[in-house]
Amino acid sequence: MTKSPTNDACPAVEAPELAPAAIARPDLMTVEDAKALSVAMMTDLFKTHINPGQLHFMKLLGFHKVKVERAEGMYYYDQDGRKILDFFGGFGSLALGHNHPRIIAARNKFQDEKRHEIAIAFMSQYAAALAHNLAACSPGDLDMVFFGSSGSEAMEAALKLAERATGPARPKTVYAENSFHGKTKGTLAVTDGKLYRAEFCLNDNTVRVPFGDIGAVESAFHSDPQIGAIVLETIQGGGGIIQAPAEYWQKLRKLCDQYGVIWVADEVQSGFGRACRFYAFENYGVVPDITTLAKSLGGGKSAMAAMIARRDVYMKAYGTPKTAMIHAQATFGGIGEACITAVEAINVLYDENLIENSAETGAYLLDRLRALQAKYPKIIKEVRGRGLMIGIEFQDFSQTLPAVLRPVVGMLDDKLKGSLSGFVGALLLRDYDVLVAFTEYNRNVIRLEPPLICTRDHVDTFIHALDSLLARGIISIVKDFVKSQVG
Numbered sequence: 001m002t003k004s005p006t007n008d009a010c011p012a013v014e015a016p017e018l019a020p021a022a023i024a025r026p027d028l029m030t031v032e033d034a035k036a037l038s039v040a041m042m043t044d045l046f047k048t049h050i051n052p053g054q055l056h057f058m059k060l061l062g063f064h065k066v067k068v069e070r071a072e073g074m075y076y077y078d079q080d081g082r083k084i085l086d087f088f089g090g091f092g093s094l095a096l097g098h099n100h101p102r103i104i105a106a107r108n109k110f111q112d113e114k115r116h117e118i119a120i121a122f123m124s125q126y127a128a129a130l131a132h133n134l135a136a137c138s139p140g141d142l143d144m145v146f147f148g149s150s151g152s153e154a155m156e157a158a159l160k161l162a163e164r165a166t167g168p169a170r171p172k173t174v175y176a177e178n179s180f181h182g183k184t185k186g187t188l189a190v191t192d193g194k195l196y197r198a199e200f201c202l203n204d205n206t207v208r209v210p211f212g213d214i215g216a217v218e219s220a221f222h223s224d225p226q227i228g229a230i231v232l233e234t235i236q237g238g239g240g241i242i243q244a245p246a247e248y249w250q251k252l253r254k255l256c257d258q259y260g261v262i263w264v265a266d267e268v269q270s271g272f273g274r275a276c277r278f279y280a281f282e283n284y285g286v287v288p289d290i291t292t293l294a295k296s297l298g299g300g301k302s303a304m305a306a307m308i309a310r311r312d313v314y315m316k317a318y319g320t321p322k323t324a325m326i327h328a329q330a331t332f333g334g335i336g337e338a339c340i341t342a343v344e345a346i347n348v349l350y351d352e353n354l355i356e357n358s359a360e361t362g363a364y365l366l367d368r369l370r371a372l373q374a375k376y377p378k379i380i381k382e383v384r385g386r387g388l389m390i391g392i393e394f395q396d397f398s399q400t401l402p403a404v405l406r407p408v409v410g411m412l413d414d415k416l417k418g419s420l421s422g423f424v425g426a427l428l429l430r431d432y433d434v435l436v437a438f439t440e441y442n443r444n445v446i447r448l449e450p451p452l453i454c455t456r457d458h459v460d461t462f463i464h465a466l467d468s469l470l471a472r473g474i475i476s477i478v479k480d481f482v483k484s485q486v487g
């Protein structure tokens, strides 16, 4: 028995300490138990331990019935041997497809050689090589690299760097309407989703402007000298695949130079070759001050993210021994296997000409979708995008749907009301074995972000599925969806 240390606020009490005992093994599952879980057991554990509310959406979309046993290239394979074509691509995380053989081989070799992972004490040759590769892929003097494990972490690093580089007199950051930069507290302050912001107490040193409106940017910079940074996705993903024209970016670069504002380009979703160039901003012949990558940088196998900054900006913030540790890597930043995975992923991207393929196959997909839009003008409102980052916006049918069906649809889910995308996505999966993605802020938009290994044959399969589904007509689509929910 020991006594608690004495102080005035906390008088000493006799506190029994537990005697050492044999540690009982809790009721643990093994890796093999995990692989063998049934759909029902997975559902139960998801409900009990992960996110019961999320299951509601998975049920609406039919995701809850699928147990993926294997994934390779463009496909998932489920418990019944069903082959599901992946046009969702993990919101842009699977540029190389699932389990690319070169990625698997590099990772296996790294493990067989018993290489070290944690790079806190010693320098890491793997992080050094990855930083070199990223600087080599990045235009201008985007040379300094910070590693993290998620897009949000890279964006946090970018926001902190911008704030330190411009100094305490200019703490304000401009962000765009319908932006998405992550769900951590710092990134939420520049993420425009009411749902995600909820009622958190966020940094309010922010100014919101419409995306693509250069006049709004100029008047913000002009009227508020406290603005030190502007953060923008180059192509808005969560907003529904929204682009701004080249002149916007070129004027933005000039305005940032004129007012000394740091431009942070979020390329977490649009980068890594998805939009016809390594970074989407390269389509416009401009270079930001700071950019971020995540998602596909991890080769579809690891959690890897990077912030890449112009050297002078970086040096202003963290360039001295005194300031160097202010925002140095976290425990898992630059971890070995994730770094070599990203090194190999970048090599595969260039060796297999996947950036060119995003442009060529993306153009083919857009053409074929535009033909479908011409065929079904009452269903498809717009098709847009660049490379293999494409949105299909459906007409809002909430008012045109026969009155008898409206309450049924309304009852199903508040979010799907008036939106065909949920119905189309759910039926594409159920009836055609095709997976597509949805869009945070515009429920009428389906997002297509297939792996960059996608071929014209995959596009033809997808178009055939969508064409057959849309040929049923809106009323049948809604009825089939409703039946799928009750059946």
Ligand SMILES: Cc1ncc(COP(=O)(O)O)c(C=O)c1O
Binding pocket: 091, 149, 150, 151, 152, 153, 155, 180, 181, 182, 183, 233, 237, 238, 266, 267, 268, 269, 270, 294, 295
């Ligand atoms: C543009 C953009 N920025 C940041 C993020 C946040 O990335 P993560 O989910 O890895 O934290 C995302 C995620 O979808 C994104 O699309």
